Amino acid sequence: MKIKTRLTLLFTVLVASILLVFAGVIYWSSSQNREIEFYEELEKEAITKAKLFLEAKVKTNTLHRIYLNNSQIINEVEVAIYNSSFELLYHDDVEIDRVKETDEMLTSILKLNQLHFMQDDWQVIGMLYKYDGKDYIITATAFDEYGYTKLQNLFYTIIVLTIVSLLVIASLGTFFASRALMPIKKMISEVNKITATNLDLRLSNEQNKDELAALANTFNEMLNRLESSFDSQKQFVSNISHELRTPLAAIIAELDLALNKENEKEAYVQTIQNALADAKKLVKLSNSLLDFAKASYDPTEIVFKEVRIDEIILDACQKLQKSNSTYKFNFLIDESVEEEEMMIASVNPYLMEVALMNLLENACKYSDNHHGTVSLFNIRGRLVIKIADKGIGMSAEDIEKIFKPFYRGDNGKYLEGNGIGLSLTKKVVDLHKGTIAVTSQVNKGTEFVITL
Numbered sequence: 001m002k003i004k005t006r007l008t009l010l011f012t013v014l015v016a017s018i019l020l021v022f023a024g025v026i027y028w029s030s031s032q033n034r035e036i037e038f039y040e041e042l043e044k045e046a047i048t049k050a051k052l053f054l055e056a057k058v059k060t061n062t063l064h065r066i067y068l069n070n071s072q073i074i075n076e077v078e079v080a081i082y083n084s085s086f087e088l089l090y091h092d093d094v095e096i097d098r099v100k101e102t103d104e105m106l107t108s109i110l111k112l113n114q115l116h117f118m119q120d121d122w123q124v125i126g127m128l129y130k131y132d133g134k135d136y137i138i139t140a141t142a143f144d145e146y147g148y149t150k151l152q153n154l155f156y157t158i159i160v161l162t163i164v165s166l167l168v169i170a171s172l173g174t175f176f177a178s179r180a181l182m183p184i185k186k187m188i189s190e191v192n193k194i195t196a197t198n199l200d201l202r203l204s205n206e207q208n209k210d211e212l213a214a215l216a217n218t219f220n221e222m223l224n225r226l227e228s229s230f231d232s233q234k235q236f237v238s239n240i241s242h243e244l245r246t247p248l249a250a251i252i253a254e255l256d257l258a259l260n261k262e263n264e265k266e267a268y269v270q271t272i273q274n275a276l277a278d279a280k281k282l283v284k285l286s287n288s289l290l291d292f293a294k295a296s297y298d299p300t301e302i303v304f305k306e307v308r309i310d311e312i313i314l315d316a317c318q319k320l321q322k323s324n325s326t327y328k329f330n331f332l333i334d335e336s337v338e339e340e341e342m343m344i345a346s347v348n349p350y351l352m353e354v355a356l357m358n359l360l361e362n363a364c365k366y367s368d369n370h371h372g373t374v375s376l377f378n379i380r381g382r383l384v385i386k387i388a389d390k391g392i393g394m395s396a397e398d399i400e401k402i403f404k405p406f407y408r409g410d411n412g413k414y415l416e417g418n419g420i421g422l423s424l425t426k427k428v429v430d431l432h433k434g435t436i437a438v439t440s441q442v443n444k445g446t447e448f449v450i451t452l
């Protein structure tokens with residue numbers, strides 16, 4: 001069911017319920033009033049007739065004639081008068097005799113002074129009347145045709161008014177609900193226009209401070225994030241293609257050249273060596289990209305193990321030394337790491353090794369002596385790994401950007417690399433809920449600090 005219909009229905013049901021309760025109370029109180037007023041009427045009629053009969057001594061015949069005459073025009077009150085010995089002194093219409101007075105009834109009127117009750121739709125009043133020191137019991141009954149007709153009219157009026165009001169309320173409800181939901185409708189049509197190709201579109205925001213404006217703002221902010229993430233994805237893909245194209249183009253050009261002219265054996269060897277070096281670069285890039293993808297997984301999908309960080313560092317140093325024999329490392333374990341258990345951390349060993357290898361390789365790559373120093377500390381219960389070099393260092397502008405994928409600083413343009421290493425390292429550290437910080441001075445050296 002649409003919200004508009006639901007709102008209208010809810011509104012109508014709510015107002016209808018209030019209206020019905022309201023109408024019910026009015027009808028009930030009118031019906032109570034009618035009954036009370038008619039009993040008062042009956043009492044007055046009974047007293048008038050008692051006075052005529054007992055005080056004015058009007059003849060029974062005359063009273064009968066008045067009764068009969070009135071009965072033809074209105075619903076005349078039928079009165080009966082008894083003495084205290086329950087003997088009937090006067091009766092308007094003995095033949096019809098609507099109230100069948102019994103001794104019990106007369107006794108209770110005598111006891112209670114007054115009695116009210118209904119006999120079918122006829123209201124009956126019984127009362128004690130004192131005259132000349134004697135007790136008389138009077139009963140009076142009549143059908144309140146006028147009162148009932150008025151009540152019936154009220155009933156019909158209430159029904160008609162309720163139906164008309166409900167129709168008005170339902171149409172007003174529909175009108176206001178669609179007006180209230182208009183901004184949402186507009187929002188839906190605007191959102192429908194936003195596709196992957198025009199992510200720059202935004203929801204119009206009429207500077208209101210209501211919830212819908214807040215929703216539009218939140219949605220726009222989400223679009224901003226999506227757009228920038230889309231842009232960086234596009235940038236990422238174009239960077240990858242660029243990084244792949246350069247060594248591939250070099251391989252093709254060298255192989256083409258070797259095919260096109262007769263060469264000495266040494267020249268062929270050189271060509272093969274060059275092609276091999278470019279192919280190795282490609283393998284390194286694709287491995288880095290694969291690791292990058294792994295480090296971007298949901299942390300719940302990655303296996304963490306309790307391992308000794310010093311062992312991972314040693315493995316990383318060994319692997320790097322194997323790949324480049326000019327690389328040298330110093331490994332220092334600070335006094336703060338008193339026990340072996342302090343070196344144990346919950347990490348993904350493969351990714352942690354990749355991250356440390358990137359930092360260690362950079363330390364050697366960006367320093368003339370190809371020398372890196374790794375130190376392990378325990379600072380306030382947290383394992384801290386410092387990787388330092390006395391190399392070329394980097395500028396403050398570079399420091400700000402080095403963790404972005406494919407960013408290469410001015411200092412490293414002539415050295416081999418693809419700019420993935422540090423962004424991958426940062427991703428891995430983030431995945432381990434750790435932090436990475438860097439301090440560097442041009443021509444003095446660089447220090448990376450990982451806190452786990």
Ligand code: ADP
Nearest residue numbers: 362366393402408409412417418419420421422
């Ligand atoms: P790559 O080394 O392949 O260029 P990285 O992501 O590992 O990519 O590093 C990004 C940039 O950060 C490098 O191009 C370099 O400018 C700078 N950098 C990283 N480590 C160091 C370091 N130890 N000394 C100086 N510059 C560094």
